Each structure stands twice: as structure tokens, then as C-alpha cells.
Amino acid sequence: MQSQSRRTAINTFSDSDEDELSSIKPQINPTKPNGSAPAQQAAPSPAKSYDIDWDTDKVKAGDGLMRAKPGKDETLRFAVIPGVKPVAAMTHFFKAPKTGVFQCLGEGCPACAKEESRWSVAVLVAVYTGANKQTGKLTSSSNPDIQIGYLGMSATVFEMLRSAPLEGSGVADHDFAMTYDGRRYNIKLLSPQTAYSKLKVDVVELAKPFVPKLQNKVGRIVSKTELRAMVASARTSSEDSNLSDVEEL
């Protein structure tokens, strides 16, 4: 119940523009507090071990959907997966004792008494891992090494992405560059046509297994009691002058 009310899509951002993102409908997706599994599940299967090869891709950290972001002074080349809506939630950022992004509980939220909540947005993308890390360029000889990941962004960066497409084009039509100067993320158009479409890579198919996991990437969900305890002992971002703009989301 709580998670439903906290999980809101981003139609708040809507304006009169007829772009793809202006008609985002609320997405309601109840998840367990740890966000890792559907609420209703069959009885757990008995413990099982597996023989794996050294070159396996079965053993992965987390749920396998990794956050993509450029390192300092680097460029990350990416394309938005067509047909996959971004996911957004109101969140609070804590530095200590726990560090991370936590979902706002809405009405009566203990963290809201300390600071304003802010949007956190997750966007499913195809990342060209093989692109040049300075320029984002792909050469005909370089392997684009396309991988599916997600970008976590604040409202400011999301707005940059929303406004980056060329007139008459959608956000999924281009390749973009995300850069990081050590303080802020920036997004700009890199190529009018996506490289994956020229290479005939089906990113929609590649991304399919990751679509449901995007819901878990907009802040951890904790109980009111837990959040109250965190607030009592925490310093939230608003108390840290160096974090005036929490692009680390």
C-alpha cells in the first residue's frame, strides 16, 4: 500500500510539449521493502547449488541491472531504450549513518520534516562501453560493446535529457553523451542517429529482462520507523553545503 502511493510516475514534469515523455502515466508497481522480489511468490524452491564456468555471466552483483555513469572527466555514450518509460520517485538523500537514496514516505514522512524531498529518476539505456571515454566517439574499428544499464538522475539532469532531442525527434532517436566534471552531470546530443540501429543491434530485445528491474532503481524503501531512526541520527543532504545539488542520485 505505502509503496504504491510513493511510487509515482513523472507526469508532474508534463508540459504542453508533445514529446514522448509528456504523457507518462503513473506506474504502480508494488514491491517488497527490499525491492528485490514480487510481493506474491510461490514457496521458495529448495536450496540449490550450481556448477559454473569461469567465464560465466550467471553470477552478478545485485539484480544484474547496473547503474551506468561516467567517471570524472569522462564521457558515457548511451541511447534510451525505445518504448521503456522512465521511473521516478520522491526521495531523500542521506549521507550518514547510512549513505544512499531513500524513498520519501509522502504524508507524515519523518525525513520531510528535515528537508524537502526531490525527484529521483531511473532511465533504461543502452551503453556503448566500447566508445572513446573522452569523446564518446565510435570508430569503425572499435567494438561498441553495447550493454544494458540504467542512468540514475535528478530532476535537473532528467530535464537536460528531455530537452536534448532534435526538433521533431524523440528521446529514443539519438545517441547522447553524459559527462561528469566531478560535481555535476551533463547530457548532450552526440549523434542524431543511434549507432546501435546502424549496427542492427536489437536493444529492445536485449533490454527486455531488465525492464521490470528499473522499478527498483529509484531509492530504497524503508519503513517509517526505520526512516525516523535514520533522521534522528542522520545528516541529510541539506545540511551539507557541498551537496547542494545531489547529482549522485
Ligand SMILES: [Zn+2]
Ligand atoms: Zn519525505
